[in-house]
Amino acid sequence: MKTIRLITVLMVLGALYSCKERTGHRPTEPSMKKKIVVYQVFTRLFGNTKTINKPWGTLEENGVGKFADFTDEALKEIKDLGITHIWYTGVPHHALINDYTAYGISNDDPDVVKGRAGSPYAVKDYYNVNPDLATDPSNRLEEFKALIQRTHDAEMKVIIDIVPNHVARNYEGKTNPKGVGDFGANDDTSKEYDINNNFYYIPGEAFKVPEWQDGYLPLGGDKSVLADFKFEENPAKWTGNGSRLAQPHFNDWYETVKINYGVRPDGTKDFEELPDDFGGKDHQAHVEFWKDKILPDSWYKFKDIALYWLDFGVDGFRFDMAEMIPVEFWSYLNSTIKMKNPDAFLLAEVYNPDLYRDYIHKGKMDYLYDKVDLYDSIKHIMKGYGWTDHIPVVQQKVADIEHHMLHFLENHDEQRIASPEFVGDAKLAKPAMVVSATISTSPTMIYFGQEVGEPGAEDAGFGKPSRTSIFDYIGVPHHQGWMNNKKFDGGQLSEEEKSLRDFYKHLLNFTIQSDALMGKYQDIHFYNKERTEGYDHRVLSYVRWSENEKLIIVTNFDAGKNYAFELKLPEDVIAQWQLKDGGYLLQDKLFGDFNTTLSVGNGQGKIQVELQPLQSYILGFVK
Known part of the structure; x- marks a missing residue:
């Protein structure tokens, strides 16, 4: 019963949408003339x-x-x-497990690095790039x-x-431009919060690595001097996802620390709102x-x-x-x-x-x-x-x-x-x-x-x-x-x-x-679902148009079913496209190997469509 009600609501909303958008929705002014x-x-x-793809394999492997x-x-x-x-x-440059000390880069601690290659979202130095990527x-x-x-x-x-939102727990800006200070370098670590602290702190508590779960061990259990279930950080900082625990949970973003943007711990803001x-x-x-x-x-x-x-x-x-x-x-x-x-x-x-x-x-x-x-x-x-x-x-x-x-x-x-x-x-x-x-x-x-x-x-x-x-x-x-x-x-x-x-x-x-894809859009799905025999919820159709191009798009999401039906274009689309009664040759713009005819009569359009499983047509007018 709940499913029937949901379907009914969706169809009503869709019908309302179709009516509302029959003049075509003008999108927010695009920043480009063609699609990105x-x-x-x-x-x-x-x-x-x-x-080789060895689990926990090294860069060399x-x-x-x-x-x-x-x-x-x-x-x-x-x-x-x-x-x-x-x-x-x-x-x-993000934290990773590889020795680049010969290049002035400190080694990272496996206890606060995910994997060997490291998370790209635990950035260690914003003014440089990942040394792994360089010859x-x-x-x-x-x-x-x-x-x-x-x-x-x-x-x-x-x-x-x-x-x-966050940086690597061991952030270390080695290549900052002249005059640019490092994150946290001037923080007052005696305070949980200060507007000019880059991080949030847990005064009086040292950081502890998470309790590993589900058989997880850093580096997959390989021995390492640094993989010792310890990481020096005193006082502990808030973790990237907002955890305020000195020992974050295994599922927290424990390899990162949260950046302070002037939002106090109680959620109020230390800056003027817009x-x-x-x-x-x-x-x-x-x-x-x-x-x-x-x-x-x-x-x-x-x-x-x-x-x-x-x-x-x-x-x-x-x-x-x-x-x-x-x-x-x-x-x-x-x-x-x-x-x-x-x-x-x-x-x-x-x-x-x-x-x-x-x-x-x-x-x-x-x-x-x-x-x-x-x-x-x-x-x-x-x-x-x-x-x-x-x-x-x-x-x-x-x-x-x-x-x-x-x-x-x-x-x-x-x-x-x-x-x-x-x-x-x-x-x-x-x-x-x-x-x-x-x-x-x-x-x-x-x-x-x-x-x-x-x-x-x-x-x-x-x-x-x-x-x-x-x-x-x-x-x-x-x-x-x-x-x-x-x-x-x-x-x-x-x-x-x-x-x-x-x-x-x-x-x-x-x-x-395509010009039309940067133009107007109108749903014709519900219009056809109400009027077209053989058309159902595994098919979708809509139209896109600009001054120079008009498209009818119809697609079959079903992997095991063919569809054959007479797709209909509503009267308002025909009117906006200024189509007179008669036949119009259409060609599939996706592969160009299918032609059909749009027949217009009494202000309505009809197109015979046959769709194989998973097939789509982007139908455009042949000039």
């Missing part, structure tokens, strides 16, 4: 050709990729996939700068991570608002970090766990960034939908993850128990901010599509990928290896199967098949993997060339 497609690549894994592995040929192939921006994940660690900054130049030469933009109407003001107004304010020291430190990397040649940032930091800080930081580079790409990880609009409008974020609504809904549909009825409803929820909601089906935090824990077959993502890439004006993101069906099956040590480990030295087998010993030609891929990559290439290249 982001390729997230885990930098240390991309070029690794070793295939399991291998590591380098900046130099992103050759001109590799970048050309990424670009040709339909990519506009590369997010090089894990570039800033010559003493030249690592120059090698990264050369990669930025190669990426720009390949006509793509560069994004890197900034993690303002007026309610500031969401509508431009970057200049935000910069002016903060200009004469006395701000917490951490605000200045992260501003300096962001500006340093912009000067270095980086084109934008992905901000980790942005919602854990007050929106006023983002107003200050992002407006400063935009005044320096108006085209900087700013992407944030925010999972609370109630905060979306504040972080976009007041916090001046360009894009947020569309995980909680769209990704989660599509995942349920792919797994077989979700209904496509939900997609128009979640689109309505973000109709006013749809351009800012970045879409993805994989990233480093999520399960690989091809893993048994998700759906176990990368082909099941085809309809989902079409919808994710074409339903709004927002950017699309894919994760390296997704395009060849990487299942993330390795037991890497700290990282377990279903997600390609971000903590361990490991090879990525299906991606290595495409890499083909650094020929980057797909020479070791199966025919099925080649076909999958070809699908992604066709889809992504179409999206970055």
